[in-house]
């Protein structure tokens with residue numbers, strides 16, 4: 459049976475780079491995101507560049523039924539999903555009291571509930587075959603104190619890391635691994651689509667990594683079955699500092715290195 463990798467949020471950024479790397483390794487690819495025309499162009503390019511099958515399904519993960527639509531599409535086409543990459547995401551550039559409950563619900567659905575739903579749907583057939591890799595694109599924000607804007611972003615990423623741990627502790631024995639990938643600042647469309655491009659522009663260059671580099675480490679760590687992946691040495695060190703340093707040191711550091719995220723309420 460041919461092996462497939464399903465990548466959410468593969469119309470740009472880290473997800474697109476992961477799709478290309480997995481195609482180069484011989485995986486057939488299923489792309490999903492909202493922008494259908496982009497997915498169609500990417501699909502054509504992947505088929506011609508890597509000589510693999512590449513199909514797509516366009517849907518909005520903020521809609522409750524989207525994970526089921528994706529799963530039914532794979533079952534109908536007999537796509538054997540061996541790698542599930544939960545990558546789609548964005549952030550809301552407002553303080554907590556400025557957002558509506560509907561905004562927050564949609565956000566949690568894309569970054570959290572859809573991840574759980576897709577994992578729940580694809581896991582049984584992976585267990586049956588005793589083989590499956592789940593990748594969850596989390597963030598170094600999972601380890602940092604929550605910021606004054608994007609208030610649920612850090613918390614949902616922390617939750618996703620714990621969810622990934624839970625999949626490992628329950629299903630490693632069935633041949634399943636789950637890798638929580640925690641990138642730092644990465645050049646993608648994330649900051650412009652999340653309304654924080656100005657803040658991103660102020661971050662010094664040495665802290666901003668390319669999506670190709672992040673995706674390469676993420677795929678390598680996932681295929682090795684690592685439970686956590688922190689792409690680049692810079693962010694490996696950053697996470698150690700976050701774990702041991704008192705919060706006021708972190709606050710001083712971000713004031714200098716990433717101004718804008720921690721001062722909107724002051």
Ligand SMILES: NC(=O)c1ccc[n+]([C@@H]2O[C@H](COP(=O)([O-])OP(=O)(O)OC[C@H]3O[C@@H](n4cnc5c(N)ncnc54)[C@H](OP(=O)(O)O)[C@@H]3O)[C@@H](O)[C@H]2O)c1
Pocket residue numbers: 466467468469470471472473490491492493517518519520545546547548568595596597598640641642643644645646647648649651
């Ligand atoms: N860039 C960073 O600095 C950074 C750092 C740490 C973690 N991350 C995480 O990395 C992941 C990928 O982000 P990126 O940086 O590669 O940003 P990106 O270039 O903006 O890509 C985000 C992807 O998610 C898709 N998406 C967004 N909302 C969606 C929805 N409602 N339904 C379905 N798909 C949706 C987008 O596609 P459509 O618009 O076509 O739907 C796009 O393909 C996210 O989970 C993000 O939290 C990013």
